[in-house]
Amino acid sequence: MSQFGNSYVELDRLVKAYPNPRGEATRVVDGFSTKIAEGEFVSVIGHSGCGKSTVLTMLAGLNDVTSGNIILAGKEVSGAGPDRAVVFQSPCLLPWMSAFDNVMLGVKRCYPKATRLERKQLVEYFLSIVGLGDAMHKYPKELSGGMQQRVGIARAIALRPKMLLLDEPFGKLDSLTRMDLQETVLNLLNEHRITTMMITHDVDEAIFMSDRVVMMTNGPRAKVGQVLDIPFERPRNRVDVLGDEMYYDFRGCLIDFLEGQDRRKHGEPDASMPEPKPVTKPETVQDLMLVQSPAEVSAV
Amino acid sequence: MKKFKHILLKTLDVAALSVFEPIVRLCYGEDPRAQLRKIGKFILIPIVAFILFLGVWHVTASGIETKFGKMPTPGVTWEQTKVMVGQVFENRRSEKAFYVEQKTKAQEHETKAAQYAAAAELPKNASQKEAFLAESNAQAELAVNARSATFAGTPTIIYRVVHSLKTVFLGFMLATLIALPIGILCGLNPVFMAAASPIIQIFKPVSPVAWVPIAMILVGALYSGSSMQPAMLSSAIVVAMCSLWPTLTNTALGVASIDKDHLNVAKVLRLGWWTRLFKIVIPSSLPLIFAGLRISLGVGWMVLIAAELLVQNPGLGQFVWDRFQDNSAAAFGQIFVAIFIIGIIGFFLDRTMIILQRSVSFDAPAGA
Amino acid sequence: MPAHADNTLVIGAEVWSPVDGAMVRMAAAPSIGDLQDRFRAGQPEGLSVLVENSAADKLPTLLKLDDADAIAWVWPVIDRDQVNSVVVMYFSNAGDVTAAVELWSGRPGRSELCLADACYTGLGRFAKLSPHISFPKGSGLPGLTWETNIPQVLEGLGTSPTFMRATGAESEGLGVGFALPCIAGSSLQAVTLLLSGTASPIARAYETWLPQQRGDSLRLARIDGAYIASPALEKASTQLDVPAGDTWIGRAWATRKPEVVCDSTGQSLERKGAVEDGLTSGTAIPIIILDDVAAVAVIMW
Numbered sequence: 001m002s003q004f005g006n007s008y009v010e011l012d013r014l015v016k017a018y019p020n021p022r023g024e025a026t027r028v029v030d031g032f033s034t035k036i037a038e039g040e041f042v043s044v045i046g047h048s049g050c051g052k053s054t055v056l057t058m059l060a061g062l063n064d065v066t067s068g069n070i071i072l073a074g075k076e077v078s079g080a081g082p083d084r085a086v087v088f089q090s091p092c093l094l095p096w097m098s099a100f101d102n103v104m105l106g107v108k109r110c111y112p113k114a115t116r117l118e119r120k121q122l123v124e125y126f127l128s129i130v131g132l133g134d135a136m137h138k139y140p141k142e143l144s145g146g147m148q149q150r151v152g153i154a155r156a157i158a159l160r161p162k163m164l165l166l167d168e169p170f171g172k173l174d175s176l177t178r179m180d181l182q183e184t185v186l187n188l189l190n191e192h193r194i195t196t197m198m199i200t201h202d203v204d205e206a207i208f209m210s211d212r213v214v215m216m217t218n219g220p221r222a223k224v225g226q227v228l229d230i231p232f233e234r235p236r237n238r239v240d241v242l243g244d245e246m247y248y249d250f251r252g253c254l255i256d257f258l259e260g261q262d263r264r265k266h267g268e269p270d271a272s273m274p275e276p277k278p279v280t281k282p283e284t285v286q287d288l289m290l291v292q293s294p295a296e297v298s299a300v
Numbered sequence: 301m302k303k304f305k306h307i308l309l310k311t312l313d314v315a316a317l318s319v320f321e322p323i324v325r326l327c328y329g330e331d332p333r334a335q336l337r338k339i340g341k342f343i344l345i346p347i348v349a350f351i352l353f354l355g356v357w358h359v360t361a362s363g364i365e366t367k368f369g370k371m372p373t374p375g376v377t378w379e380q381t382k383v384m385v386g387q388v389f390e391n392r393r394s395e396k397a398f399y400v401e402q403k404t405k406a407q408e409h410e411t412k413a414a415q416y417a418a419a420a421e422l423p424k425n426a427s428q429k430e431a432f433l434a435e436s437n438a439q440a441e442l443a444v445n446a447r448s449a450t451f452a453g454t455p456t457i458i459y460r461v462v463h464s465l466k467t468v469f470l471g472f473m474l475a476t477l478i479a480l481p482i483g484i485l486c487g488l489n490p491v492f493m494a495a496a497s498p499i500i501q502i503f504k505p506v507s508p509v510a511w512v513p514i515a516m517i518l519v520g521a522l523y524s525g526s527s528m529q530p531a532m533l534s535s536a537i538v539v540a541m542c543s544l545w546p547t548l549t550n551t552a553l554g555v556a557s558i559d560k561d562h563l564n565v566a567k568v569l570r571l572g573w574w575t576r577l578f579k580i581v582i583p584s585s586l587p588l589i590f591a592g593l594r595i596s597l598g599v600g601w602m603v604l605i606a607a608e609l610l611v612q613n614p615g616l617g618q619f620v621w622d623r624f625q626d627n628s629a630a631a632f633g634q635i636f637v638a639i640f641i642i643g644i645i646g647f648f649l650d651r652t653m654i655i656l657q658r659s660v661s662f663d664a665p666a667g668a
Numbered sequence: 669m670p671a672h673a674d675n676t677l678v679i680g681a682e683v684w685s686p687v688d689g690a691m692v693r694m695a696a697a698p699s700i701g702d703l704q705d706r707f708r709a710g711q712p713e714g715l716s717v718l719v720e721n722s723a724a725d726k727l728p729t730l731l732k733l734d735d736a737d738a739i740a741w742v743w744p745v746i747d748r749d750q751v752n753s754v755v756v757m758y759f760s761n762a763g764d765v766t767a768a769v770e771l772w773s774g775r776p777g778r779s780e781l782c783l784a785d786a787c788y789t790g791l792g793r794f795a796k797l798s799p800h801i802s803f804p805k806g807s808g809l810p811g812l813t814w815e816t817n818i819p820q821v822l823e824g825l826g827t828s829p830t831f832m833r834a835t836g837a838e839s840e841g842l843g844v845g846f847a848l849p850c851i852a853g854s855s856l857q858a859v860t861l862l863l864s865g866t867a868s869p870i871a872r873a874y875e876t877w878l879p880q881q882r883g884d885s886l887r888l889a890r891i892d893g894a895y896i897a898s899p900a901l902e903k904a905s906t907q908l909d910v911p912a913g914d915t916w917i918g919r920a921w922a923t924r925k926p927e928v929v930c931d932s933t934g935q936s937l938e939r940k941g942a943v944e945d946g947l948t949s950g951t952a953i954p955i956i957i958l959d960d961v962a963a964v965a966v967i968m969w
Contacts (some may be wrong), residue, residue, distance in 0.1 A: 007777045007778075010779070012779075031806065033779045034779055034780075034804070035777055035779045037777050050920040056650060060404060060568065061568075063566055080567040080570070081568070081570055082568060082569055086569065088564075090896070092562065092565055094562060094583070094584070096583040096586075097583075105569065105571075105579065109571065110568070159393055159568075217807070221804065223807065224780075225807050225831045225832055226799075226801055226807060227780050227801065227804070228800055228801055228804065229800040234775075246796070246800075249796050249797050249916050250800070251794065252797075252836075253801070256835035257835075260835055261828070263829075282866050
């Protein structure tokens with residue numbers, strides 16, 4: 001794929017296969033490719049179970065890649081590391097530590113040379129920019145779901161990561177809290193330009209937050225179906241985005257895609273609508289063709 | 301006032317005594333009917349059940365004749381309790397008297413020593429002087445002996461309880477020191493777990509009684525110190541051998557079943573082994589570790605009585621055995637008293653562990 | 669049914685070839701008439717400049733001419749490192765029609781095919797959204813063409829799982845699609861999509877021909893095709909192959925250069941049913957990968 005130039009993040013033909021009971025490999029994700037420019041915000045949208053979280057955990061290094069490459073800032077990625085901070089759907093805070101200590105855990109790791117005071121100030125800064133200045137020393141169980149997720153975001157940003165990975169970060173929140181947090185994250189990213197990949201199934205969230213929405217086909221063998229560019233300018237504000245004449249077209253595009261995937265999933269055995277097969281090289285290519293098969297030679 | 305009520309309720313909750321909550325609420329006049337109903341259901345009925353149990357006991361025991369005489373009824377048991385309490389005070393009195401007597405004795409000897417020493421100053425012939433000095437020294441020595449003499453009455457029930465508790469905690473500490481690191485290693489490393497598993501499986505079901513001779517022989521062969529009675533050490537070892545398993549398995553389980561999310565945090569941060577152990581692995585498995593410790597202490601207390609009985613460690617177990625050898629109806633009653641003491645102490649140990657367990661469990665709902 | 673012939677949007681086709689370093693028009697389907705002149709007039713540098721640019725860049729281009737209500741689609745045929753010919757097709761852009769001609773190509777920093785240029789007629793949201801959409805290898809009609817490197821015929825766009833923009837296509841009346849890969853050596857330069865409704869088709873027939881070994885002889889076989897309002901042609905075309913080098917389609921394969929045929933009777937299409945259904949003209953475009961002609965794309969009207 002290098003034919004179209006290099007990027008900050010390159011996911012090249014990622015495959016995740018699990019052995020099934022019959023001993024064969026089931027490909028959950030089959031050839032997921034995309035490129036992300038530095039500072040870009042890309043959302044991955046798809047039906048639940050389509051493998052979008054698998055892509056993110058592979059990028060995070062928390063899930064082994066069966067085949068394919070991940071390149072971040074010119075270097076091949078292997079294993080998890082603080083250069084790729086993850087925010088999961090559940091906040092994943094350590095319940096035996098206060099919000100402050102949870103963030104401090106990351107700060108200590110990423111600023112080993114900072115003095116005690118500097119670290120303290122850093123933690124306080126990151127907690128305050130997610131709006132938790134007053135609840136720093138509370139324990140997770142004393143915080144609401146939204147506030148816990150704010151701590152999770154602060155902890156991720158505090159790592160000064162090259163890439164921020166959000167795995168349905170607002171999925172468990174009520175819609176008001178969700179909108180609140182979306183804006184918090186956007187404001188944060190306006191300040192600290194971090195390349196971001198977000199997994200979501202919320203169409204409006206994807207449009208409001210991203211520069212680009214990657215739509216995934218239904219699994220198994222899930223991959224990128226199509227990509228939609230969201231050209232709204234930043235900093236964004238919700239009223240302007242909702243008021244833009246393109247907003248409902250983008251929304252329609254995403255919903256059409258997801259519904260199309262649904263139809264594919266449920267309506268496949270419909271005899272009245274046989275699925276047309278694309279023309280490819282014949283299976284027994286050596287027998288049938290003298291000329292070299294195009295698919296073979298074009299494997300570049 | 302209100303704040304006090306809150307604190308009181310919270311304390312009851314933490315101590316796992318929320319049964320008494322309605323009483324507190326009733327005192328503060330909070331919905332008296334509901335509280336009374338709760339008191340009836342959860343306090344009155346258990347009391348009635350206990351009284352019923354005493355009745356059945358009384359009737360059954362009265363009908364059983366043994367070679368020690370009648371089987372002790374609740375009444376007899378109560379009488380023997382009073383006797384034992386009396387013995388405690390009696391013992392304390394004689395102990396006091398003993399020390400007073402010793403002190404007087406010592407003072408007498410000291411006076412004599414002084415007198416002899418003074419006599420030795422008067423210039424007479426050398427041999428007489430020497431005799432006086434020798435006598436003075438002998439008196440001084442007698443005085444020292446009298447002061448340092450310890451009371452050697454028969455051990456009272458209090459002494460035995462304290463001794464049993466010391467022994468069980470010694471065994472429990474030993475068990476914890478062995479079980480915790482091994483349990484953590486087992487939980488962290490499946491290979492280590494596989495290696496340790498057969499050993500654990502084989503030794504776990506062994507009866508405490510079987511460990512007794514081994515413990516005695518080994519202590520006899522290897523222990524030459526004097527800071528501790530060998531019997532106590534043997535009992536503690538038996539306790540440890542039997543009570544380390546619940547802690548070990550629970551710790552292994554706790555460590556192995558850490559929330560994947562928390563491990564992911566460690567992975568993303570690339571935390572070092574020790575940081576990961578102390579910041580994530582241990583805190584997150586503490587509730588299960590404490591659950592294991594609680595079971596261990598319970599098992600240890602049960603095992604201890606049998607061990608003391610066999611090893612002749614002067615605790616409650618030996619007390620039961622001594623009374624059994626006594627062959628009297630009164631002694632038979634005292635065995636029953638010992639049973640209650642053992643049960644009640646076991647209950648309090650368990651409660652203590654519950655409180656500890658609750659205080660470390662981070663996901664328990666914030667108090668009432 | 670032959671009455672539909674008037675509705676086709678293709679006006680004509682030309683083949684340009686390099687002669688002494690300049691692109692010269694070598695063959696043309698007539699009836700283009702003064703359209704060329706109008707295109708020439710509308711393009712200050714002249715159409716030949718456009719053709720030469722396309723040949724130099726090895727990239728297909730589109731030219732919209734508002735005066736003429738028509739567009740010109742310029743398609744270089746690249747053989748190894750040389751552009752051996754350039755096909756120019758003219759499509760009507762007037763009246764109540766639903767159609768789209770799209771050029772998809774790669775963009776730096778992206779792993780997908782993005783819309784490079786397009787001309788939409790009678791389309792609403794489909795036209796508004798497509799510039800923001802891109803397709804990875806293997807997905808959607810452009811991605812599939814990229815993956816297979818073979819021209820793709822797709823009917824029933826509105827219900828096809830292959831066509832990712834199906835819902836939009838369905839509601840806006842697009843029915844048939846033809847996709848051609850433009851390949852230089854072995855790397856994809858661009859994909860052209862010809863999409864139209866069945867009431868006003870861009871052309872009456874789209875076909876993909878592949879070389880196949882049958883017994884001792886190499887033949888060119890029709891693998892896939894779509895026929896709009898041409899039942900006789902469709903019937904005659906389902907099982908079809910020709911010896912390599914035979915007919916205008918075989919010639920396109922053998923000479924590695926595009927063919928344009930046209931006469932008012934339709935005889936030169938050399939196909940049963942063509943005359944009956946009123947088809948008169950055709951273009952055969954070879955798709956060359958490295959040293960071999962991998963496929964021939966055929967458009968008839």
